[in-house]
Amino acid sequence: MSELNERVCSWRVAIEQRVGPKAANELEDHLRTMIDELATTGLPEEERLLLASHRLGHPDALSAEFAKNDPFAIWRGRLAWMLVGMVPLQLLLSAIRDVMAKVGTKSIMWGWSPWAAASVQLALPAVVLGTILAACIWAGKATRPRPWIPAGWLPTSFSRLACVLVVVVVAFTIEPLIISLYRDWGVDDAHVCEFHELLYVYSIGRDFLYLAFNTVGAVLIAWLLTSRRAEPDTASA
Amino acid sequence: MPSKELVAASSRPLVLSILAEGESYGYEIIQRVRQLSGERLEWTEGMLYPVLHRLERQGLVKSVWRTAETGRKRKYYKLVRKGAAALAEERRHWLSVHETLAGLWGPTLKTT
Numbered sequence: 001m002s003e004l005n006e007r008v009c010s011w012r013v014a015i016e017q018r019v020g021p022k023a024a025n026e027l028e029d030h031l032r033t034m035i036d037e038l039a040t041t042g043l044p045e046e047e048r049l050l051l052a053s054h055r056l057g058h059p060d061a062l063s064a065e066f067a068k069n070d071p072f073a074i075w076r077g078r079l080a081w082m083l084v085g086m087v088p089l090q091l092l093l094s095a096i097r098d099v100m101a102k103v104g105t106k107s108i109m110w111g112w113s114p115w116a117a118a119s120v121q122l123a124l125p126a127v128v129l130g131t132i133l134a135a136c137i138w139a140g141k142a143t144r145p146r147p148w149i150p151a152g153w154l155p156t157s158f159s160r161l162a163c164v165l166v167v168v169v170v171a172f173t174i175e176p177l178i179i180s181l182y183r184d185w186g187v188d189d190a191h192v193c194e195f196h197e198l199l200y201v202y203s204i205g206r207d208f209l210y211l212a213f214n215t216v217g218a219v220l221i222a223w224l225l226t227s228r229r230a231e232p233d234t235a236s237a
Numbered sequence: 238m239p240s241k242e243l244v245a246a247s248s249r250p251l252v253l254s255i256l257a258e259g260e261s262y263g264y265e266i267i268q269r270v271r272q273l274s275g276e277r278l279e280w281t282e283g284m285l286y287p288v289l290h291r292l293e294r295q296g297l298v299k300s301v302w303r304t305a306e307t308g309r310k311r312k313y314y315k316l317v318r319k320g321a322a323a324l325a326e327e328r329r330h331w332l333s334v335h336e337t338l339a340g341l342w343g344p345t346l347k348t349t
Contacts, residue, residue, distance in 0.1 A: 056281035
């Protein structure tokens with residue numbers, strides 16, 4: 001019996017890692033009950049354990065099914081995909097901004113105000129980001145039935161809407177905020193050299209920010225994708 | 238053998254109906270399903286527990302840990318009023334599907 005106990009214990013360790021202690025208690029009781037009932041078949045203990053654990057299901061399959069009930073696991077899966085999308089998006093945006101910084105500087109040379117230059121700088125990323133978001137929403141909706149109804153193009157839940165809004169707000173508030181701070185400091189708007197300096201200082205700060213963001217993002221992605229599977233796609237009972 | 242999706246869809250009304258007969262626990266529910274279906278419905282037994290936990294989170298069943306006759310701790314599930322209402326609703330939906338199909342096929346299962 002003690003050998004069987006040992007085997008059940010190591011089975012339990014594997015299960016508990018995947019579904020947590022409470023669910024593991026239930027599953028262990030189920031397994032032990034089944035092993036007891038199978039005693040009538042005359043099978044040796046070891047085979048009864050094998051049969052019972054087979055009937056209960058593979059630990060990975062069970063963990064996937066239990067994860068569907070765990071909001072944290074589901075959100076962790078969603079977060080992983082958001083981060084996966086954010087990194088290329090950040091790279092694209094930083095490339096566009098580099099180009100637009102040059103355009104903004106040039107427009108100052110043409111005698112535009114810093115505000116007009118800043119607006120020009122923001123226009124292209126806004127268009128690109130808007131297009132990307134629209135494409136994402138469309139791609140999400142297109143997999144569902146009846147994608148051509150206009151109302152179906154809007155985010156269907158508050159959580160999705162919140163995700164979209166956070167991305168939009170973060171992307172668009174940083175730059176105008178810094179430009180307006182620059183104005184509040186009372187520096188002459190039309191001063192071309194200082195606008196140059198501002199852009200230079202801003203671009204260094206931003207590069208550090210992006211580097212930090214991407215590093216944290218990469219670590220998070222690695223953690224999310226290597227930890228236990230979240231939001232499995234197949235349903236079974 | 239019914240498809241995985243059909244088995245998954247039927248797990249909710251099945252579990253609710255079995256709990257409507259009285260308090261029960263995982264292993265016993267599985268035995269009851271096996272007996273009722275004549276082994277035609279094949280469940281991966283562990284998959285029952287996420288279903289039970291979902292029902293509990295939705296407030297349709299209540300659970301309590303007690304020491305079983307084996308001396309081990311065991312979690313017992315019981316249908317609550319909200320669960321009975323949900324079961325009545327499920328019953329209506331499943332019967333309407335059943336009646337529609339029976340109207341086409343006839344009411345009895347000829348071969349298995």
